[in-house]
Amino acid sequence: MRSDALILLFCLSLGFLCDAYVLQQGDNVSETKSSLELPVLWDELQGLTELVLSLRAEAVERRQLLRTLESRLRDREEEAEHLSQQRAELSQQRVEMNQLLSDLRKTLEEQKGDLKVAFSAALTDSGSVGPFDQETTLIFSKVFSAVGGAYNPTEGVFTAPVRGIYFFSFTAADFLKGYMGLYLYKNNQPIIFNLNLNDHGGYASTSSNMALQLEEGDRVHLTLPASYRLYDDSRNFSIFSGFLLFTL
Template sequence: MRRAAVCLALLLCLLWTGAQGEDGGGTGKKEGEFDIQGAHDQSSSQTQMRTDIWAELKKLRDMAIEHRIKIQRLEQDNTATQVRLTASESKNAVLETKMSSSEKEVEEVKRENAAFESRMSSSEKEVEEVKRENADLLARVTASEKKSTAFESRMSSSEKEVEELQRENADRPQVAFSAGLTNAGAVGPFTTATTLKFSKVFTNIGQAYNPTTGIFTAPVRGVYYFRFNAWETRLTWTSIELFHNDKRIMVISDLHDGTGHVSASSAMVLQLEKGDVVYIVMPSSFGVYDDVFNRIIFSGFLLFPQ
């Protein structure tokens, strides 16, 4: 644009100079004089100048047109650039908005991560606590299993002992009896010593007691327990004796000297050989009394064989 303005200024100067020449300035001729050769030269010079000026103007016009086209293109480029810049600014604004939102999201994620890390730390502590509890529980379970194993071993041993005892008991004879004397009431006195026959049999396991004879016969060698008693309502002496085979072992007696009744009882543990006998004898001149209330009982049983 500056170059075109300079060219126009020069063109105006040339036109002004040509106009001065036409008015006769600088020819030295007086007014009214006519110089043919000079006029011809001046006309040729002016024609040539006009040609040059027009040529220069044409160049200037072409240059101005070219510059205008370039300016239009630049303006178009500038417009496009501005459009792109506006779009870019819009995009930048959107990106800034997104960036701001992303930063907020990042901050939120950071807070969530901090909370998650706190929860993770708490969870890890809980896991450690659970591990310790599990370790304690495992130790207790292990100890319990050991105790259970020991208990099972003891139980197995006890079961074996019980089985052994059961076998021994199964193999060992079972002997026990208990019998009452009579329901008849008064028995005796007799003129001679009399073996009492306890005829009311309540128990006779092993059938070692004979109610017909009143005699207990040991089926095996062993230790036996016996219990017996006497009871009387009459005003007289009462007495009974415990015999082992032919040997008198114990005597119990009492005197009834008033109203009511008298009684006496005793017990003994005897070691018997197989076939030994035990029985109760009432001496002569003594009496006893028994009835449905089973006041006199003779009992015995095997404690253990030998």
């Protein structure tokens, strides 16, 4: 609107300038006055021309800016649509992953029902074990059977692979007079202390067994109390065994 008004003003000024020029030719009396006014009008006309050109250039710049903003808006709309598609794909992938995890859990539960865990190991071929100055974990290193990989013959420790009921038994022997005995531990808690007094000399033994409920990762082992001793050789007097009864 402003540009149109200025163009109209420009045309009116041009007409006025032409009228002034005609009057100059027809009226010698006002020749001097018209000669003085024409430069002023011409300067005003040039100023209006420059203003119109400036407004046109400004309008061109604004149209260019508008096109740039419209292009950016289209880009943002395309990005938003792309992100929406990605969210939909991620949502579908999440559903598929949850289904896969559910299937894996079901498979693991089925496998637990078929899980087989058992071990049996003798103490040593070296003869006497102990006495020690402090309570010591016994390492039953002569493995006869080890199914399921739950017993570690290097540490003498059984680690429950699944939650369930396990059965453990042990037998220990010695041939000298005195006390012999064993602790059975679940993690750091003593569960059984089995004691026997060999008061006559010669071979004597002690045995015990029990069923334990274990959580996955629970550890079971036997220890020899301080100042106690045991004996074992190739005849396997001292044995530690265990197996999984059923899972829970």
